[in-house]
Amino acid sequence: MIIKAYTSIACINYYNEDYNKDRVKNCEDSSEKEYKKLQSAMEEVFSVRSPYVYVDARRAIGWEFLKNVLDNKIINDNNKEIVSSLYDKFVPEIENWAKYRPADPQVYYVLGASYRIGFEKLQRQDALIKAEKILRTSLGYSPNRAEYVDELGQVLKLLGKDSELETLIQNFVVQIDPKDPYRYLSLGHFYFIQEEYGSAMEQYVKAEGLGQNFWQNNRDYYRYLQAAEQLKDYQKIKYMAEKYLKNRGEDANTLFNLAVAQLYLGDKESAKINFEKAVKIDSTFEQYRSFFQ
Numbered sequence: 480m481i482i483k484a485y486t487s488i489a490c491i492n493y494y495n496e497d498y499n500k501d502r503v504k505n506c507e508d509s510s511e512k513e514y515k516k517l518q519s520a521m522e523e524v525f526s527v528r529s530p531y532v533y534v535d536a537r538r539a540i541g542w543e544f545l546k547n548v549l550d551n552k553i554i555n556d557n558n559k560e561i562v563s564s565l566y567d568k569f570v571p572e573i574e575n576w577a578k579y580r581p582a583d584p585q586v587y588y589v590l591g592a593s594y595r596i597g598f599e600k601l602q603r604q605d606a607l608i609k610a611e612k613i614l615r616t617s618l619g620y621s622p623n624r625a626e627y628v629d630e631l632g633q634v635l636k637l638l639g640k641d642s643e644l645e646t647l648i649q650n651f652v653v654q655i656d657p658k659d660p661y662r663y664l665s666l667g668h669f670y671f672i673q674e675e676y677g678s679a680m681e682q683y684v685k686a687e688g689l690g691q692n693f694w695q696n697n698r699d700y701y702r703y704l705q706a707a708e709q710l711k712d713y714q715k716i717k718y719m720a721e722k723y724l725k726n727r728g729e730d731a732n733t734l735f736n737l738a739v740a741q742l743y744l745g746d747k748e749s750a751k752i753n754f755e756k757a758v759k760i761d762s763t764f765e766q767y768r769s770f771f772q
Contacts, residue, residue, distance in 0.1 A: 525540075
């Protein structure tokens with residue numbers, strides 16, 4: 480299992496610094512064998528030039544690489560070289576996808592997000608400018624596409640273009656009915672990107688009051704939890720984790736976050752129960768047992 484970077488967002492302040500270093504080390508997935516398998520798969524897919532499968536093949540491996548390597552894996556000194564090599568093989572092919580099918584709504588998100596993460600994790604200094612350009616192009620095709628707006632917002636923040644970011648979000652939300660929860664969800668994400676977590680949570684609460692189900696979308700769910708963690712609002716973490724578990728079933732990450740929130744709230748017995756469930760699903764959580772004794 481790939482342990483996500485958000486595995487223990489609810490307990491990021493709970494462990495001491497040395498223990499956190501050990502946790503990060505144990506969370507790293509730097510298996511050279513795994514990366515080489517992906518590299519072989521990429522080479523095989525990209526060797527197919529047939530127009531009948533050209534776009535579909537690149538779309539599939541584009542999502543795979545973006546979500547399961549760039550966005551989710553911890554990139555460190557042990558795996559950075561091979562991830563960089565994969566990035567160099569991947570990006571030109573996705574750029575070709577954009578040229579081949581310029582109106583395809585998915586290519587801009589995959590490419591724009593890959594550029595941004597390439598800048599953040601692989602120090603590709605020219606990637607942010609490319610990300611801004613491709614994402615602005617995407618809005619020309621789909622001006623109300625929320626994921627394009629959100630991704631461009633993150634890029635503008637990294638570029639220090641805060642006034643352009645605010646204009647982008649305000650122009651977007653003004654088009655949304657005040658009774659539509661997405662208006663407040665979008666504003667919440669704007670504040671989240673700005674690291675104004677109190678304002679973000681205010682908007683998230685409004686969105687939920689109008690029917691937004693945060694547990695349905697991973698991005699929305701984890702931003703809610705991260706905002707709550709920054710505010711040390713463990714009741715909200717508990718509430719949302721329970722919503723997620725009720726509607727999407729049990730997984731180790733969510734059970735662990737729930738257990739930590741319950742620990743903060745003084746419900747040690749419930750915390751132990753959920754911790755044991757998390758360990759049963761994923762034994763790597765065993766390393767935290769001493770905190771639930």
